[in-house]
Amino acid sequence: MNFLKLNSIIKTVFLLFLVGLFKPVFSQDLTLVNNIDGRYKISLNGHWQILIDPYENGFYDYRLKESDNGYFKNAKPKTKQELIEYDFVKSDYLNVPGDWNSQREKLELYEGTVWYQKSFDYSVKKDKRLFLYFGACNYYSIVYINGKKLGEHEGGFTPFCFEVTGKVNEKENNIVVKVDNKRRADGVPTVNTDWYNYGGITRDVYLAETSENFIQDYKLNLEKGDFKAIHVSIKLNKEEVKNLKLSIPELKINQQIETKKNGEVSFTIESKPILWSPENPKLYDVYLINETDTLKDRIGFKTIETKGQDILLNGKSVFLKGISIHEEIPQREGRANGIEDAKLLLSWAKELGCNYVRLAHYPHNEAMLRMADELGLMVWSEIPVYWTIHYGDPKVLVKAKDQLNAMITQNINRASIIIWSMANETPVSEDRNNFIKSLCSYTRSLDNTRLLSAALEISHKDNNTNILDDVLGEYLDVLGCNEYLGWYEGKPEDALTKSWNTIYNKPMVISEFGAGALYGFHGDKDERFTEEYQENVYINQLKMLDKIPFLRGMSPWILADFKSPRRQLHGIQDGWNRKGLLSDKGLKKKAWFTLKKYYQIKK
Structure with a gap:
């Protein structure tokens, strides 16, 4: 065998092997609050206080190691002598959602770190789980709540969330987000593009409430070539349930569902929906209902091949x-x-x-x-x-x-x-x-x-x-x-x-x-x-x-x-x-x- 060809095969196999070793850096999976529009949610949009940090002094100490006492602490001096060299309250603000480049002239071409801070109160509910959801931040983000790191996310155009159940108080909660839009050679996209590198929390931020065992993911679609049956897949967050219901009132579908032990179920319903098309963009109100949740969506049915x-x-x-x-x-x-x-x-x-x-x-x-x-x-x-x-x-x-x-x-x-x-x-x-x-x-x-x-x-x-x-x-x-x-x-x-x-x-x-x-x-x-x-x-x-x-x-x-x-x-x-x-x-x-x-x- 040609040596160059053999070397190429070995390189490909090794690449595929390595890919299996690396996992995305997430504290929580995105799908935990899929269909954010259909959830009960509390908006955290509006004014967020900011600190512009081109040297990342709020993250690293002077030895360039991650600091235990960075801006995420949102600390206040306890005495007149205590030295704290930042203050979100006295700082400027930005509107969220929004990019910083178009909101402040001095940030028009800025690429680097901006710290965002938001305070909120929340009526804690014992029977609910709570998630902090970001529609997108460009490009690399680290999220903290009440001085503790929740996790990090890379990617400027995709949503992410973290579960904050048990981490939120009734009063004076504090979210701090480090957003860094520096272009990266190992990023997606990389350093060379032909569009503007808008930085910031560019999409909506919500607190989303769910039940303990909530509807995590679902898919309703027609199979290719079959216009008379709707294929349904549903995944709950935890264990099986016996009283889940799918309702599409206009199609007279009211299906009682029992999931498997892993909380998943797939099935097909005979139905002949009006097909979605540019000439007739027909959408149906779809409801997924269990003991404590009603999740609504508007879904059209079509095939493409x-x-x-x-x-x-x-x-x-x-x-x-x-x-x-x-x-x-x-x-x-x-x-x-x-x-x-x-x-x-x-x-x-x-x-x-x-x-x-x-x-x-x-x-x-x-x-x-x-x-x-x-x-x-x-x-x-x-x-x-x-x-x-x-x-x-x-x-x-x-x-x-x-x-x-x-x-x-x-x-x-x-x-x-x-x-x-x-x-x-x-x-x-x-x-x-x-x-x-x-x-x-x-x-x-x-x-x-x-x-x-x-x-x-x-x-x-x-x-x-x-x-x-x-x-x-x-x-x-x-x-x-x-x-x-x-x-x-x-x-x-x-x-x-x-x-x-x-x-x-x-x-x-x-x-x-x-x-x-x-x-x-x-x-x-x-x-x-x-x-x-x-x-x-x-x-x-x-x-x-x-x-x-x-x-x-x-x-x-x-x-x-x-x-x-x-x-x-x-x-x-x-x-x-x-x-x-x-x-x-x-x-x-x-x-x-x-x-x-x-x-x-x-x-």
């Missing part, structure tokens, strides 16, 4: 008319969060004529998925495995899997999601191939009812032919592809002579194409950054894409201009990626109308 080069929604071929979206509100210049922000962004997509959105390049907040359910927008949801990830590091693979698990667990019942995406624009290598293949296998083990995709690499037979032959295509259901002909490559008119081939009998979605334009900057269609140039790119791109026989969708880049420190062209970019069809004020550029007209006639 592929057949040859077609994508089938509810058994019928569908073309994905989409747009890519960042979790950012342009008018506010900050991280988006909550139902009103979701409604604004997704209503723009609907106005454009979309039936589908690509939520890039990380898991978006839960409100975006619930609003997509309501509005009838199919969704591509992805994790930030992006560009220069350390693909050969088994600990990084664990971090990526942890984010996949959190994204899928939180959104498993969202009808809108049709695609889980593994990665975006990843350079081809053996380590990268093994890394993403592992993510594909892991995702299928968590959810086999959606499609898998990733934005893959293109090869070129000659100047006039793009070939989609990335080895990862073998492991995906839908071939994603980013291409910027007319912007990073060639001229807009070159699209008219470009042809496309693939080695796979699978559907392709152009996950990105586009060009930059400054709103209000007009000129010749050959002049970069004019609205006319962007419009010309779209006109020629759409003509090219119409000729690709295996194309089944597109999500051009991007809905709205978004902040990015990479973009430095003075007077044009000024720290903004200008590829939006909407400006940084939400104003429509000429290319908006080009794409909207195309979607109006596209079948």
Whole structure:
């Protein structure tokens, strides 16, 4: 056997072995409070006092060891002589949820540690368990309550929680959170991205109450090809129960359930629900009830699969008319969060004529998925495995899997999601191939009812032919592809002579194409950054894409201009990626109308 090939096999086996040794760092599993909207919860949103700590003096002592007496103590001097060199009460504050960059000018480009502090009272209930839930903190967080460490979490776009039963008092409880948004070479994402590194507690914070043995997780779905039976899986937190009930009133389902000893149960109910689709986004009120809990959700039922080069929604071929979206509100210049922000962004997509959105390049907040359910927008949801990830590091693979698990667990019942995406624009290598293949296998083990995709690499037979032959295509259901002909490559008119081939009998979605334009900057269609140039790119791109026989969708880049420190062209970019069809004020550029007209006639 060739020595290099043998060495490669040994390296792969060793990587897989190491991955089994590393576990995510969590004090509690996310699924302990899945469907936070359906729980009884107390909001901790609002003003949090902060301390800006670029040297991390509140965490390390002068020997750079973790201090036993850091800022998490929220200490107060007991005498006039006692030396304590911080005071949350006298410090500034930030709004939660929210990023610090857009709230304080001095923090606009800050990357480092900010300490957050919040005090609260709570009426302790003996028969309830209590969890402290964070929708997301970017990027690495350590959480303390009443001076004691609860745990830590890594990942800027996934929810996490800690059980605080027995750790909370009736009066004067104190939460302190160390949030650090420094970019990390071994992070997911890594140091090199093309979006703004908003730091802070960027999503909602809640205290959530549950019963002692509560409904931990559940999934209701149709099996592929079967529209007459709902498959149900339920997991309780502890032991079996004999009086669990599933109720879907509109379908006249009232099912008494007895779980197994491990608290789990799976079964199928004969029913023929109205199928969820963009034309009719039907949702049903679903109730899970035990002795002490009633957990409500709104769930739609659909199937999504592929057949040859077609994508089938509810058994019928569908073309994905989409747009890519960042979790950012342009008018506010900050991280988006909550139902009103979701409604604004997704209503723009609907106005454009979309039936589908690509939520890039990380898991978006839960409100975006619930609003997509309501509005009838199919969704591509992805994790930030992006560009220069350390693909050969088994600990990084664990971090990526942890984010996949959190994204899928939180959104498993969202009808809108049709695609889980593994990665975006990843350079081809053996380590990268093994890394993403592992993510594909892991995702299928968590959810086999959606499609898998990733934005893959293109090869070129000659100047006039793009070939989609990335080895990862073998492991995906839908071939994603980013291409910027007319912007990073060639001229807009070159699209008219470009042809496309693939080695796979699978559907392709152009996950990105586009060009930059400054709103209000007009000129010749050959002049970069004019609205006319962007419009010309779209006109020629759409003509090219119409000729690709295996194309089944597109999500051009991007809905709205978004902040990015990479973009430095003075007077044009000024720290903004200008590829939006909407400006940084939400104003429509000429290319908006080009794409909207195309979607109006596209079948």
